[in-house]
Amino acid sequence: MTDNDQNKPTLADALVALLEAPLTDIQKRDTRSAVKTFCKVLGLSPDEVPASPIYIRRKLESISFLAHGYSKGRWGNVKTGVARAVGLVGKSYPSRNTTPLLPKWAALLKMLPASLKRKVSAAARYLSGLGIEPDTVSLADLYGYRDTILNDRMRANAEQAWDHFLWGWNLAVAQFPDTWPQIIIPRVEKREVYVYPFAYFPPSFEADVIAYADRMRNVNLDDDGPLRPSRPATIETRTRQLRTAASVLARSGLDPATITSIARLVEVDNFKLILYFHMERAGGKTSAGVAQIASCLRNVARHYVKVDEEHDRKMSALCKRVSVQTGGLTPKNRERLRPFDDQELVRQFLCLPDTIRQHLERDKRAPLQKAVLAQFADAPDYWHLR
Structure with a gap:
């Protein structure tokens, strides 16, 4: 619970209010069960969970109920029960408003x-x-x-x-200008645009970027460029990254008129400014984006600007400090696959086609609906046989 949530009622307060709530015994039982299940998934006790719609909504959006072994129907009941509990101790706007229209x-x-x-x-x-x-x-x-x-x-x-x-x-x-209320709702740009066009910098800078792009394309056979031309998408990405780096320096106080070539971007102090800027946008820490632009500039410095060995060593050290783990599964994906450590769950998954077929034999739905379910049952076998 954050500091801002300390004075708000919690789900523990909701459980207390539930005792005197004008609900049936079954509704009380289901609500209590939903709250306990939700808290169990979070790994928190009810008194640690604010009875705040925005807090609980964000938690629900981050949870994979399948990874925790719950069916869609059961999890739907959990959400309904938690919403009912929140409404007992706080303000909660219904997900589906049925208020009559004026x-x-x-x-x-x-x-x-x-x-x-x-x-x-x-x-x-x-x-x-x-x-x-x-x-x-x-x-x-x-x-x-x-x-x-x-x-x-x-x-x-x-x-x-x-x-x-x-x-x-x-x-x-x-x-509908003649009938609908003429009130325009201003749209706020979600992403701050901070990259300047090439025209904001001296022409020599754009010329240098174009020369670097030509080197990646192997346009000049006398150049010591890569053995194989880079893909157009890669060249476009590198060009954008260089323009972004120049824009960051300009926004950080460096006179744009002094950014006359790529070499200006890879000066060690300027390289640090660029990394700090992107880390601040990532919440004060490194990220895959920070690591990518660091790697881009280090490679440009090494192979195009051809900085000396000491310069390259300093840039490489900074790249290591902002690097992120890219191998293996992410913690979130690892957590979602954790239920398959249970052999019984693996057996149920592998036997799913047979389970669906058995369900179809007892199902009383229309033939078309049963045919769709039959396709789901056949799909795993089809791909397994291929």
Whole structure:
């Protein structure tokens, strides 16, 4: 639990509130079971888990229930029970809002095409619940909806839901100027654009980058370039990385007019500035992206700029310090495969086609639906025989 969550109610408080909640005995039992199961998966006790929708939503998004041995149905019940528990001690906005639409909102939605209606109808129900009419809605009201689904709703992909609504709302504003509320929601750029065009630097710098790209293509047979030409995608990536490195130096206070060649990028102090910049963007630590640009600049310095041995040693040492492990499985993938350490689970997985076929023999669904399931059963055998 973070410092900001210390004063918030926890799932332990929810279990206490559950005792006096106006629920049936079965609902209480299922809610208690869901909370305990969720906490078990997290490896935390109920008093360590804030009863906060945003906290729990992010935890749910990071959990692979299959890796923990739970079925989709069981995990759905866990999410429902935890949501019910959170609602007992805190503010929780329902994942599916069924608030009746105000007549004016209903009339506006009726004229929208289905694709737009799906994107904005949830917000219309939210505004209807607050008694806000289309002719009185404001940008602040729309931002209130954003804050609600981001902070108070446990449904997955809340940020994506807001993004879809934003696009849908603005499109409705453009396509129905005479009827839809004319309020444009500003779209905030998610990724800060910090790379300058080549025109921001002296022409000699772009010429040097082009010369390096030609070397990678083996255009000049008299050059000591690589034995085999690099792929076009690789050349494009290296060109972008060099322009990015130059832009980082310019943003770090170096006069762009002094960046006249690639050699300026691979000076040891400038090399450090570039790495620090990218590490700061990665949350103060190294990452695969940091390691890649470090390796790119070190190789350029060694094979194109042809720095001396001491210079190369310093750059190589810095590359080692920002390197990341790339071999083997990531911890997340390793954790997801851990259930297969259980021999019984492996047996069930290998016998899945037979299990599906046995299920089909007892199934009473339509023949077409059973045929689809039969395809799933045959697929493992097909690929195994190949």
